[in-house]
Amino acid sequence: MLPSKVFSQIKYCANGLNYRKNSVIASVLEKANVGDSTEVKGWVKNLRVQKEFIFADVSDGSCAQRLQILIPKSLKTDSLSFGSSVHITGKLSKSPRGQVELVAENVKVLGDCVVSDGYPFNPRTSHPPEYIRQFIHLRSRTNYISSILRVRNSVSKYIHDFYSSQKYLNIHTPILTSNDCEGAGEVFKIQPDSEETVKAMMQEGRDKDTVYFGSKTYLTVSGQLHLEAICRGMGNVYTLGPTFRAENNRSRLHLSEFYMLEAELAFCDNLELLQDHIEDLLKYVYRETRNTNEADLCLIDKENSNTPDWLNKSFITLSYDEAKIILEKKKIASTEEGLNKEQELALVEYCGGVPVFVVKWPKDLKSFYMKECPEDSSKVDALDLLAPITGEIVGGSLREDNYDKLKSKLPSDKLHWYLELRKFGNIPTGGYGLGLERLLQTMCRVTNIKDTLPFPRWPHNCSM
Amino acid sequence: MLPSKVFSQIKYCANGLNYRKNSVIASVLEKANVGDSTEVKGWVKNLRVQKEFIFADVSDGSCAQRLQILIPKSLKTDSLSFGSSVHITGKLSKSPRGQVELVAENVKVLGDCVVSDGYPFNPRTSHPPEYIRQFIHLRSRTNYISSILRVRNSVSKYIHDFYSSQKYLNIHTPILTSNDCEGAGEVFKIQPDSEETVKAMMQEGRDKDTVYFGSKTYLTVSGQLHLEAICRGMGNVYTLGPTFRAENNRSRLHLSEFYMLEAELAFCDNLELLQDHIEDLLKYVYRETRNTNEADLCLIDKENSNTPDWLNKSFITLSYDEAKIILEKKKIASTEEGLNKEQELALVEYCGGVPVFVVKWPKDLKSFYMKECPEDSSKVDALDLLAPITGEIVGGSLREDNYDKLKSKLPSDKLHWYLELRKFGNIPTGGYGLGLERLLQTMCRVTNIKDTLPFPRWPHNCSM
Numbered sequence: 004m005l006p007s008k009v010f011s012q013i014k015y016c017a018n019g020l021n022y023r024k025n026s027v028i029a030s031v032l033e034k035a036n037v038g039d040s041t042e043v044k045g046w047v048k049n050l051r052v053q054k055e056f057i058f059a060d061v062s063d064g065s066c067a068q069r070l071q072i073l074i075p076k077s078l079k080t081d082s083l084s085f086g087s088s089v090h091i092t093g094k095l096s097k098s099p100r101g102q103v104e105l106v107a108e109n110v111k112v113l114g115d116c117v118v119s120d121g122y123p124f125n126p127r128t129s130h131p132p133e134y135i136r137q138f139i140h141l142r143s144r145t146n147y148i149s150s151i152l153r154v155r156n157s158v159s160k161y162i163h164d165f166y167s168s169q170k171y172l173n174i175h176t177p178i179l180t181s182n183d184c185e186g187a188g189e190v191f192k193i194q195p196d197s198e199e200t201v202k203a204m205m206q207e208g209r210d211k212d213t214v215y216f217g218s219k220t221y222l223t224v225s226g227q228l229h230l231e232a233i234c235r236g237m238g239n240v241y242t243l244g245p246t247f248r249a250e251n252n253r254s255r256l257h258l259s260e261f262y263m264l265e266a267e268l269a270f271c272d273n274l275e276l277l278q279d280h281i282e283d284l285l286k287y288v289y290r291e292t293r294n295t296n297e298a299d300l301c302l303i304d305k306e307n308s309n310t311p312d313w314l315n316k317s318f319i320t321l322s323y324d325e326a327k328i329i330l331e332k333k334k335i336a337s338t339e340e341g342l343n344k345e346q347e348l349a350l351v352e353y354c355g356g357v358p359v360f361v362v363k364w365p366k367d368l369k370s371f372y373m374k375e376c377p378e379d380s381s382k383v384d385a386l387d388l389l390a391p392i393t394g395e396i397v398g399g400s401l402r403e404d405n406y407d408k409l410k411s412k413l414p415s416d417k418l419h420w421y422l423e424l425r426k427f428g429n430i431p432t433g434g435y436g437l438g439l440e441r442l443l444q445t446m447c448r449v450t451n452i453k454d455t456l457p458f459p460r461w462p463h464n465c466s467m
Numbered sequence: 468m469l470p471s472k473v474f475s476q477i478k479y480c481a482n483g484l485n486y487r488k489n490s491v492i493a494s495v496l497e498k499a500n501v502g503d504s505t506e507v508k509g510w511v512k513n514l515r516v517q518k519e520f521i522f523a524d525v526s527d528g529s530c531a532q533r534l535q536i537l538i539p540k541s542l543k544t545d546s547l548s549f550g551s552s553v554h555i556t557g558k559l560s561k562s563p564r565g566q567v568e569l570v571a572e573n574v575k576v577l578g579d580c581v582v583s584d585g586y587p588f589n590p591r592t593s594h595p596p597e598y599i600r601q602f603i604h605l606r607s608r609t610n611y612i613s614s615i616l617r618v619r620n621s622v623s624k625y626i627h628d629f630y631s632s633q634k635y636l637n638i639h640t641p642i643l644t645s646n647d648c649e650g651a652g653e654v655f656k657i658q659p660d661s662e663e664t665v666k667a668m669m670q671e672g673r674d675k676d677t678v679y680f681g682s683k684t685y686l687t688v689s690g691q692l693h694l695e696a697i698c699r700g701m702g703n704v705y706t707l708g709p710t711f712r713a714e715n716n717r718s719r720l721h722l723s724e725f726y727m728l729e730a731e732l733a734f735c736d737n738l739e740l741l742q743d744h745i746e747d748l749l750k751y752v753y754r755e756t757r758n759t760n761e762a763d764l765c766l767i768d769k770e771n772s773n774t775p776d777w778l779n780k781s782f783i784t785l786s787y788d789e790a791k792i793i794l795e796k797k798k799i800a801s802t803e804e805g806l807n808k809e810q811e812l813a814l815v816e817y818c819g820g821v822p823v824f825v826v827k828w829p830k831d832l833k834s835f836y837m838k839e840c841p842e843d844s845s846k847v848d849a850l851d852l853l854a855p856i857t858g859e860i861v862g863g864s865l866r867e868d869n870y871d872k873l874k875s876k877l878p879s880d881k882l883h884w885y886l887e888l889r890k891f892g893n894i895p896t897g898g899y900g901l902g903l904e905r906l907l908q909t910m911c912r913v914t915n916i917k918d919t920l921p922f923p924r925w926p927h928n929c930s931m
Contacts, residue, residue, distance in 0.1 A: 027702065029634050044734045045702070046892050063733070064701025065634045088892040090734070113734075114893030122891045140884040141891070143700030152701065156636045163627060170493050170529045172620045177922040178642060178686075178709050179724050181929050189661050195713035196647070196656040196685060204715055204926070215713065215723075216929035221660065222642075229931065233921055236607030237528025237616065238491060238509070244708065245642050249659035249679065251668055259679075260643050269527070270508045270554070270577075420604040420931055427586045427605070428510050428552040429578030457697055458641040462668065465645050465680035467693065467884055 029065035035095055035103040042092040043070060043105065044113070046144070047085055049126060061089060064143075067150055067298035071104040078110050085126040086116030086144075132454050139458060139466055150299035152457060154292060154447055158439070161291040162243060162264060165284055171239040171266065176226030178245065181218045182417065189249040191222040222247040225436060226265050228372075228421050231402065234267040234432050235424045241266035243439070251462050255451045256344070256393060260460040262439035271433035274384045277399055278360050281388060281435060282318045285358070289314060289446055304448040311391075312356060318388075319359040321350070326361050329353055341368050342387070347394030358390045371412040372421075374401040386435070390445045399435025493529035499559055499567040506556040507534060507569065508577070510608070511549055513590060525553060528607075531614055531762035535568040542574050549590040550580030550608070596918050603922060603930055614763035616921060618756060618911055622903070625755040626707060626728060629748055635703040635730065640690030642709065645682045646881065653713040655686040686711040689900060690729050692836075692885050695866065698731040698896050699888045705730035707903070715926050719915045720808070720857060724924040726903035735897035738848045741863055742824050745852060745899060746782045749822070753778060753910055768912040775855075776820060782852075783823040785814070790825050793817055805832050806851070811858030822854045835876040836885075838865040850899070854909045863899025 026042055045063030052058075055076060060069040072091055074080055083089065093107040116122055123138045124130060124145060135142045142148045163173065183190055195201055195215050204214045212219045226242045233240050246263045271277060293300065293310070300307035321329070330336045330346050333353065337343065342350070342361070350359055363376055364385045373383035388397035403409045406425040413422055443455040453459040458467060490506055509527030516522075519540060524533040536555055538544055547553065557571040580586055587602045588594060588609060599606045606612045627637065647654055659665055659679050668678045676683045690706045697704050710727045735741060757764065757774070764771035785793070794800045794810050797817065801807065806814070806825070814823055827840055828849045837847035852861035867873045870889040877886055907919040917923040922931060 027634050044894070046700075064636070065703075086892045088894045113895070114889075114891070116892040120890070140696045140888060141700070143697045144892075149701050152638065152697070153636065155639070159637050159639075160627065160631055163624065167624055170491050172528070172617065173623050174616065174921055175619070175623075175709070175726060177724060177924060177931075179711075179924050179929055180931065182931060183660070189659060189664055191657045191679075192660040193655045193657050193686065196654045196683075197713065200653055200713060200715060215655075215715075215926060216924070217927040218929060219660075220929050222657065229922060232604045232931070233607045233616070236605070237613050239529070245639070247643075249661065249664060251664055260641060262639060424604060425578075426584070427578070428550045428580040428608075430508070430552045431577070457638055458693055460641060460643050460680070462679060463681040465643055465682060465684050467641075467644065467646060467696070 027065035028061070028063045028068065028070045031070065031095070031105075032066065032068055032103055037095055037097055037103075039095045040092070041095050041105060042090065043072075044090045045070075045088070047083065047087050047089060047116075050083065050085060057083070059083065059089075061091065062149075064149060064153075067146075067153065067296070067302055071098065071102065072107050072110075073104055074107045074110055078107060080110050080112070082112045082115050083110065084116055084118075086118065086122060086124070087112050088114040088116075132451060136453060136459075143457065146302050148454065148457075150296075150302040151443070151447060151449060151455060153299050154296050154303070155439075155443060155455065157292045157296050158288055158443065158446070159243065161288045162284075164291075165287050166241045166266070169239070171241050172233075172237060174226075174230060174233050174240045174242050176223070176229040176242045176244065176265075178223050179216075179220050180223050180229075181216065181220055182223075182228060183219070183221055190224060191247050191249045193220050193222065224248060225263065227267070227434060227436065228418075230265055230267040230434065231421070231432060232424055234269050234434075235428070235430060238269040239267070240269075253461055255453075256441065256444075258440060258452055258456075258459055258461055259465075261452075262456070264437040264439055265434065267432055267434035269432055270430055271401065272431040274362060274386060274401060274433070277401070277433045277435060278318070278320065278362075278386060281397055281399070281437075282358075284437075285442075286314060288442075292446065300447060307448060313358055313391075316357050319354045319357055321354075321359055321361050322363045323361055323365065323382075324363070326350055340365065342389075342395075344394050347387075347389045348391075351389050351391050351394070356391050358388055358396075360386050360388050362386045369400065371414050372400075372402050372409070374403045375408070384433075390441075392445045392448065392450075393438075393441040396441045396445060397435050397437045399433065401431070401433040404429060404431045491529035492525070492527045492532065492534045495534065495559070495569075496530065496532055496567055501559055501561055501567075503559045504556070505559050505569060506554065507536075508554045509534075509552070511547065511551050511553060511580075514547065514549060521547070523547065523553075525555065526613075528613060528617075531610075531617065531760070531766055535562065535566065536571050536574075537568055538571045538574055542571060544574050544576070546576045546579050547574065548580055549582065550586060550588070551576050552578040552580075596915060600917060600923075607921065610766050612918065612921075614760075614766040615907070615911060615913065615918060617763050618760050618767070619903075619907060619919065621756045621760050622752055622907065622910070623707065625752045626748075628755075629751050630705045630730070633703070635705050636697075636701060638690075638694060638697050638704045638706050640687070640693040640706045640708065640729075642687050643680075643684050644687050644693075645680065645684055646692060647683070647685055654688060655711050655713045657684050657686065688712060689727065691731070691898060691900065692882075694729055694731040694898065695885070695896060696888055698733050698898075699892070699894060702733040703731070704733075717926055719917075720905065720908075722904060722916055722920075722923055722925055723929075725916075726920070728901040728903055729898065731896055731898035733896055734894055735865065736895040738826060738850060738865060738897070741865070741897045741899060742782070742784065742826075742850065745861055745863070745901075746822075748901075749906075750778060752906075756910065764911060771912060777822055777855075780821050783818045783821055785818075785823055785825050786827045787825055787829065787846075788827070790814055804829065806853075806859075808858050811851075811853045812855075815853050815855050815858070820855050822852055822860075824850050824852050826850045833864065835878055836864075836866050836873070838867045839872070848897075854905075856909045856912065856914075857902075857905040860905045860909060861899050861901045863897065865895070865897040868893055868895045 045061040049060040057074040059072040090111040376382040385400035440455040509525040513524040521538040554575040840846040849864035904919040
C-alpha cells in the first residue's frame with residue numbers, strides 16, 4: 004500500500020474558482036459581513052495609540068486599501084510597530100464613518116521591524132522616487148511602487164483579455180535570436196559564461212561568440228519578424244514580453260530591458276484598421292484599469308482622480324507632412340528629419356492632449372519591411388502614436404507583402420526566411436509595437452520610466 | 468481646424484467586448500446561423516473536386532476546426548490549391564451530416580502556393596515532427612505545430628486566470644541579472660555587441676563583461692529570488708516568462724531558452740499548502756484546456772481523446788527515503804544521490820501514472836535557501852513533482868526565513884540584499900517553479916520538447 008495524502012478535489016462554481024478560503028484583504032473588503040470572524044496577515048503601515056484602542060492600518064499588498072484594525076489595549080502587542088508583519092484574528096465591524104474594520108481578538112507579530120536598524124523608510128513620510136530607487140529590493144514596501152506594480156499587473160491582465168476576446172493567439176516569441184535587427188538599435192550579444200562549456204563545444208572556425216549556437220546570438224529588440232512567421236500560418240497573433248537595447252542612454256524614458264506588446268493583424272491591408280485596433284486597445288485597457296485600480300492611480304498621483312479628456316474623444320490623425328507644417332507654425336521645426344521628443348510632445352499639446360497618430364512617413368526614415376503608400380512611393384504606410392507625458396508609445400505599419408519588392412530591400416541574406424514567408428499562401432498583414440512602460444507612464448503620470456517596473460535595468464545599474 | 472479621423476467609440480456589453488464584426492472561423496462556428504452572409508479569410512488545407520462543387524477545407528488558425536467551403540464549379544478558381552490563401556464570401560449552410568459549411572458566392576485567391584516551388588509540406592500527408600522541425604519559419608502551417616501552439620496559448624491564459632482569481636499579482640521578474648545563481652545550472656553572460664559602445668563606456672578596472680552595467684551580467688535561470696523580494700512587500704506573486712541554461716544538452720527534455728512559471732506564497736509555513744496549490748493549479752489548467760482545445764489535443768495525439776486517470780485522482784506524496792526504498796525494490800536504485808530520469812519515470816509508473824510529490828530531500832542535494840525540516844535537520848522541506856512522460860515538472864520548497872540560519876548558508880556576498888529581506892517585517896514563504904514546456908509535453912503527449920514552443924533554441928540551433 005502506498006503512502007498517500009488525501010487532497011481535496013478542485014471545486015468549481017459558475018463564477019470561477021471556488022478555491023480554499025482566501026483571506027487577503029482585497030477579498031475581505033469585497034464580501035465584508037459585519038460580525039464575521041476573519042483572519043488577516045500583512046504589514047503594519049500606520050499605528051495610532053488612543054484611549055482604549057490601538058489603531059493599526061494593515062496592508063497585505065492585494066489592494067491599495069488598508070484594513071483598519073482596532074486592538075484593545077488589553078491585548079499584548081509589545082513589538083507591534085510600523086513595518087512589522089502581523090497575523091490578526093478578530094471580527095469584522097463598521098466604523099462610525101461606515102468603513103469596514105477588524106476588531107482584533109488575537110494579534111501575533113511574525114516579524115519585527117526596527118527602523119533604527121537600517122530600514123530606509125519611515126512612517127507617515129512620502130519619500131521621493133529617487134530616494135526609494137536606491138533600495139530596489141525593499142521598494143515594493145512603499146505605497147508609490149506597490150501601487151504602480153498593481154496597476155502593471157492589471158494592465159497586463161487587460162491586455163491579455165483584450166486579445167483573447169478577439170481570439171488573437173498569444174505567441175511566445177524568442178529572446179535569443181540570430182537576427183541582429185539592423186537599424187532597430189544597439190543590441191546585446193550572449194555567450195556561455197563557463198570556460199569549460201566554451202572549450203568543450205569549440206570547433207574549427209568558431210569563436211566564443213558563435214561556439215554555442217553556431218552563429219552569433221543576440222537579445223531580441225523586437226518579436227515582430229517572428230510574429231509575422233506565425234501570423235502567416237495561424238492568423239492574428241500577439242506577444243507581450245521583454246526586449247533589450249544596449250544603448251548608453253539614461254534618460255527618464257529609456258531602459259536597457261523593457262516590455263513590449265506586439266501584435267500582427269492577418270489580412271490587414273489598410274492603416275486605418277490598425278489605428279482603430281490600437282485606439283480600441285488603449286481605451287479598453289485604460290478604462291478597465293481605472294475601474295479596478297482607481298485607488299492605486301490616485302496614490303501614484305492625485306491628478307489621476309480626474310478622467311483624462313482623451314478617453315472620451317477620438318484620437319487625432321496627422322500625416323507626417325501636416326505634422327511638420329504645424330511644427331513650423333509653432334516655430335519648433337528642425338532641419339533634422341523625423342520628430343524629436345520636444346516636437347512629439349508639442350504635437351500632442353497642439354491636439355489638446357489627445358493622442359495623435361502621425362502617418363505616411365518618408366520611406367528613408369523607416370524600416371525595410373514597411374509597405375509603400377500606393378499613392379506616393381516616397382512614403383510608407385507607417386504610424387507613430389504620440390501620447391501625453393512620453394511622446395511616442397506605439398510604432399506600426401503595414402508590411403511589404405510583395406515578394407519582389409521585399410527582396411530588393413532585404414538588408415541581409417540571413418533574413419531569407421522572412422522573405423520566404425511571402426512565397427507560399429501569402430497574405431497582407433500589419434502590426435505594431437507598444438512600449439508597456441511608456442504606456443504605464445502615460446496612464447499613471449509617472450515621470451521616470453524606472454519606477455514602472457519592479458527591477459529596472461539601465462547603464463551601470465543591474466543590481467540584484 | 469485639425470484634420471481628424473472619426474473613430475467609432477469602443478462598445479461594451481455585459482459579456483465582454485462587443486468589438487467590430489469578427490469573422491475568424493472560431494467565431495463563425497460559435498454563432499453559426501444558417502443563411503447568414505459571411506466572409507472568411509484563411510488557407511486551403513484540403514481540396515476535393517466533385518461533380519457540381521469543389522470542396523475546400525479552409526483554416527485561419529483561430530481553432531482546430533476547418534470550415535468546409537462549397538464552391539460551385541461556375542466560379543473562377545484557377546489558382547486555388549493546397550496552401551493558397553483565400554478570401555471567400557457566401558452563405559452559411561448545413562451539410563447533410565449537420566456540419567456548418569459555407570456556400571461560396573465569391574472566391575478570391577490572395578496568395579498562390581506552388582508546392583513544386585519548394586513548399587516543404589504536402590497535402591494529405593502527416594509529416595514526422597523531425598522533418599517539420601527543419602522548417603521552423605513555416606512549421607506553424609502544419610496541423611501538429613499549430614495545434615500545439617493553440618494549446619500553449621490556452622494554457623498560458625488559464626495559468627493567468629488561475630492566479631488572478633486568487634488575487635496573485637503577476638510580477639515581471641528581470642531577464643538580466645547580476646546574480647549568477649550558483650548551483651542552478653550553467654549561465655549565459657551578456658555584453659553590448661557594438662565596439663563603439665564598449666569603447667565609449669569603458670572605465671578603469673572594467674572589462675568587456677562589466678563595462679555596460681558595472682558588474683558581470685547574466686541571463687536569468689530563475690525569478691525566484693526577485694519574486695521573494697516582492698512577496699515580502701506585496702504578498703502572493705507569480706511570474707511566467709523565459710529563463711535560460713547554457714548547458715550542452717540536446718535531449719528531448721532540454722532547451723537553452725524555456726518558459727518557467729514561478730510563484731511565491733506569502734505566509735506559507737507548511738509544505739502541504741504548497742502541494743495543494745500546485746495540484747489545484749495543474750488540474751484547473753488541464754481541465755480548462757481540455758474543455759476548449761479537445762480537438763487540438765486529439766490532432767496532436769489520438770490517445771489524448773481519453774481523459775487521463777490522474778485528473779480525477781489525488782496526487783501521491785512520497786518522502787525521498789520512501790522513494791529510494793521503492794527504487795531498491797524495483798532494482799533500479801543507484802549509488803548516486805538524487806533521482807535520475809529513469810528513476811523519476813519508474814516512480815510515476817509505480818504510482819499508476821498519477822503525478823507524485825517527492826518531499827523531504829537531503830539538505831546536500833538542494834539549494835541554500837531551502838528551509839530545514841523541523842523534525843530532521845539533515846533534510847529540507849523541498850518537493851519535486853514527477854509526472855508521466857517528462858518526470859520532474861515542478862520543484863519547490865519552503866524558504867529559510869531565519870535570518871541567522873540563512874546568513875550562515877549564504878553562498879555569496881552579492882546576495883546580501885536577499886538576506887536583508889528577512890530583516891524587516893519578515894514572513895514565512897514558500898514557492899515553486901514549473902517548466903511550461905514540460906507541462907505541455909505531459910498534457911499533450913509531445914515526445915520532444917522542441918515542438919512545444921514556436922522557436923526552440925538548443926545547442927547549435929538558433930535559426931531566425
